[in-house]
Amino acid sequence: MNRTIEVKGHRRGLHEITSMVADVVRDAGLEEALCTVFVKHTSAGVCIQENADPSARRDMEAWLDRVAPEDEPWYTHVDEGPDDMPSHLKAILTGTAVSIPVVDGRLALGTWQGVHLCEFRDRPSTRRIVVMVR
Numbered sequence: 429m430n431r432t433i434e435v436k437g438h439r440r441g442l443h444e445i446t447s448m449v450a451d452v453v454r455d456a457g458l459e460e461a462l463c464t465v466f467v468k469h470t471s472a473g474v475c476i477q478e479n480a481d482p483s484a485r486r487d488m489e490a491w492l493d494r495v496a497p498e499d500e501p502w503y504t505h506v507d508e509g510p511d512d513m514p515s516h517l518k519a520i521l522t523g524t525a526v527s528i529p530v531v532d533g534r535l536a537l538g539t540w541q542g543v544h545l546c547e548f549r550d551r552p553s554t555r556r557i558v559v560m561v562r
Contacts, residue, residue, distance in 0.1 A: 429456040430560045432468075435545050437552045440511070442477060442485040446535070446542040449559055453530055456561035461530040466558045471515035471548050473522030474557070479542025492518045492548075515548035522546045530561065 431452045435445060445465075453463055467474050478484040496517035498510040505513045526543065529536040537543075545555060 429458075429562075430558060431455070433557050433559060434554050435557060436554045438545065438547045438555075439552050440547055440550050441489060442475070442544040442546055444479055444542045445474075445545050445557065446479065446537070448557075449528075449543050450535055452559040453535055453561055454533070456530075457533070458530060458561060459533050461561050463528045463530050463535060464525060464558075464560045464562075465528070465543055466525040466560070467545065468556045468558060469524075470519055471512065472555050473519045473524055473546035473548070474526050475522045475544050475546055476526055476528070476537070476541050477544050478540045479544075480540045485544070492521065495521065509550070511548065511550050518546065518548045 429452070433448050433452070435443065449463065449465055465474050477488060496514040498514050503513040505516070545557065547555065
C-alpha cells in the first residue's frame with residue numbers, strides 16, 4: 429500500500445508526523461511489514477527522533493543551524509533566500525527517507541521515538557510525504 433500524505437503550513441523545525449504514518453499502517457492491515465516514509469522535496473527531511481522532550485528537537489535544530497549556517501559567502505544557490513542552500517545541506521544530513529518495521533500491525537518504534545518531518549525553510553509550505561507499507 430502507498431499513500432501520499434500532505435503536511436501543510438509548518439515553518440522551520442521538526443514536526444512530529446507519527447500519528448499520520450500510523451494511520452497509513454493501520455489502513456494497510458498488515459501484521460508484519462516494512463513502512464518507508466519518504467519526503468518528496470530537496471529542502472526537507474524525515475527522521476526518527478525523541479518525541480517526549482521538546483528540548484531534544486530544539487538541540488537538533490540548533491546543531492543543524494551550526495553545521496549548515498545561512499549567509500555563507502561561498503553559497504551560489506541563493507535565488508530563493510538565505511535559508512535555501514542550508515536547507516538542501518540539512519536534508520542531506522537528515523536524509524529524505526526512513527524505514528520502520530511493522531510488528532503486530534503497528535510501527536515498531538521505541539518508547540521515546542517519533543517520526544518527524546524536518547522542515548528547513550522559513551516560509552510555510554505544503555510537503556508531500558509518501559508512506560509505503562509492504
